[in-house]
Amino acid sequence: MEHSNRQQIFENLRLELRRGLLTLAVLARLHEEHYGYTLRTALLEQGLDIDEGTLYPLLRRLEAQGLLQSQWREENRRKKRFYRLTKAGKSVLIDLADELQRMNASLDRITQEA
Amino acid sequence: MELLDRYLHEVRRYLPPAQQDDVIAEISDAIQSQVEEREQQLGRQLTTAEEVAIVKAFGHPKIVASRYQPPQYLIGPEAYPFYWYTLKIALAAALGLELLGALIAAVLSPSPLSSFIKNIAVVWPSIFLVFGVVTFIFVALERIGSGSTVLAKLGVNKWNPRALPRSGQGGKPLFSLLIEAAANIIFMLWLLDFSPLRHGLTFVLNAAGGGKALEALALTPNWHPLLVFAFAAAALVVIQDFALLFVSAWIKLRAGMLAIANALVVVGICIILPSRSFVVVAHPTTHAIEAAARALNQIAFISLIIAVIAVAISLALNIRTLLQPTPQADLNISHGAGANGLPATTPERNK
Numbered sequence: 500m501e502h503s504n505r506q507q508i509f510e511n512l513r514l515e516l517r518r519g520l521l522t523l524a525v526l527a528r529l530h531e532e533h534y535g536y537t538l539r540t541a542l543l544e545q546g547l548d549i550d551e552g553t554l555y556p557l558l559r560r561l562e563a564q565g566l567l568q569s570q571w572r573e574e575n576r577r578k579k580r581f582y583r584l585t586k587a588g589k590s591v592l593i594d595l596a597d598e599l600q601r602m603n604a605s606l607d608r609i610t611q612e613a
Numbered sequence: 614m615e616l617l618d619r620y621l622h623e624v625r626r627y628l629p630p631a632q633q634d635d636v637i638a639e640i641s642d643a644i645q646s647q648v649e650e651r652e653q654q655l656g657r658q659l660t661t662a663e664e665v666a667i668v669k670a671f672g673h674p675k676i677v678a679s680r681y682q683p684p685q686y687l688i689g690p691e692a693y694p695f696y697w698y699t700l701k702i703a704l705a706a707a708l709g710l711e712l713l714g715a716l717i718a719a720v721l722s723p724s725p726l727s728s729f730i731k732n733i734a735v736v737w738p739s740i741f742l743v744f745g746v747v748t749f750i751f752v753a754l755e756r757i758g759s760g761s762t763v764l765a766k767l768g769v770n771k772w773n774p775r776a777l778p779r780s781g782q783g784g785k786p787l788f789s790l791l792i793e794a795a796a797n798i799i800f801m802l803w804l805l806d807f808s809p810l811r812h813g814l815t816f817v818l819n820a821a822g823g824g825k826a827l828e829a830l831a832l833t834p835n836w837h838p839l840l841v842f843a844f845a846a847a848a849l850v851v852i853q854d855f856a857l858l859f860v861s862a863w864i865k866l867r868a869g870m871l872a873i874a875n876a877l878v879v880v881g882i883c884i885i886l887p888s889r890s891f892v893v894v895a896h897p898t899t900h901a902i903e904a905a906a907r908a909l910n911q912i913a914f915i916s917l918i919i920a921v922i923a924v925a926i927s928l929a930l931n932i933r934t935l936l937q938p939t940p941q942a943d944l945n946i947s948h949g950a951g952a953n954g955l956p957a958t959t960p961e962r963n964k
Contacts, residue, residue, distance in 0.1 A: 571638075578638055
């Protein structure tokens with residue numbers, strides 16, 4: 500297989516892998532209040548890069564599902580939208596984190612067997 | 614920032630009205646935050662080029678707006694295979710009918726070649742029409758009547774494993790068996806001069822533009838032996854189909870019946886082929902009609918030769934089936950699974 504072809508395939512698979520995990524990361528970070536920009540920076544500091552085109556729609560979807568709540572607030576003469584977890588969001592976050600741990604354990608066992 | 618305003622205005626256009634204010638405010642804040650951060654890093658105001666770069670990196674207005682909507686398809690991925698399959702069949706049927714009509718009209722017209730070309734060249738409206746109708750139906754299925762998936766509406770969930778093709782050679786799905794039996798029955802009825810069929814056929818041929826000429830032409834009596842044999846062959850096929858409906862065994866018997874049917878047709882064609890006269894002018898009319906009659910004779914002759922070859926091939930395959938040793942039992946699903954999930958035996962399959 501050509502290198503660029505392999506690279507493309509890897510990129511696609513990587514994207515799929517990240518999709519679920521990034522949602523978990525966003526939920527986890529929103530234990531504290533953030534608005535889009537600070538959330539993105541906070542994730543970046545921990546080594547997770549997510550671009551705004553993905554982040555903002557994700558936040559809206561999670562809010563529409565009732566996992567986040569938002570508030571418009573004026574800061575530095577600009578209106579910013581602050582997000583935080585709802586109660587439902589907190590419980591879903593706990594479940595997701597458990598699920599991730601379970602899957603990691605299974606994955607460890609599977610890769611050890613191989 | 615004028616550039617930002619123009620950008621936001623454009624994105625707003627593509628957003629649903631309810632979301633516009635919210636989303637625009639958010640994007641505005643996002644971009645302005647980016648600008649501020651850059652300005653802090655550089656310690657100065659940004660140039661226009663740098664502002665342009667930031668806006669461009671954010672994304673095409675239409676794409677940015679579309680991210681705020683759920684994934685949208687015309688035909689969903691679940692329904693797509695069915696859509697594609699239906700479309701292929703519908704197009705094949707439409708094109709087949711067009712071809713048939715063009716052929717008939719060509720043969721019955723004073724200048725066959727130009728008529729044929731003319732009729733084929735205007736086949737495009739049919740193609741677009743079929744494409745449009747099938748697509749429209751599937752799109753409608755997708756959107757109307759929310760609460761059930763498209764597949765549910767298509768009745769896919771009700772599929773019955775029992776209606777699958779029978780195992781063993783010559784298995785056919787129930788549907789195609791019935792179609793084959795029905796087609797042969799219709800053919801037999803036509804041979805028996807069942808008048809509604811005659812009227813129907815005349816109607817179709819008239820529609821293809823060959824009405825007047827049709828009245829003047831007639832089939833010669835030479836056809837009779839073939840028609841008799843064809844009738845018998847069709848009867849055998851029907852019997853075989855119904856047998857297959859109930860019993861998947863009797864492979865040899867069924868192959869034998871099909872072989873006889875094919876042999877009858879071959880013999881029938883060979884009997885009438887030498888006569889070379891298949892169509893006559895019933896009462897002499899114009900030159901054109903007579904020319905058409907001659908053309909039809911030649912076409913009939915060539916078609917019969919092609920047909921006899923095709924049927925002979927089919928006959929050869931039937932005989933081959935007859936001569937093969939009986940196949941072993943198929944993979945026995947019920948008692949095959951061993952501890953590792955593989956079937957206990959792998960039977961030989963005669964190919």
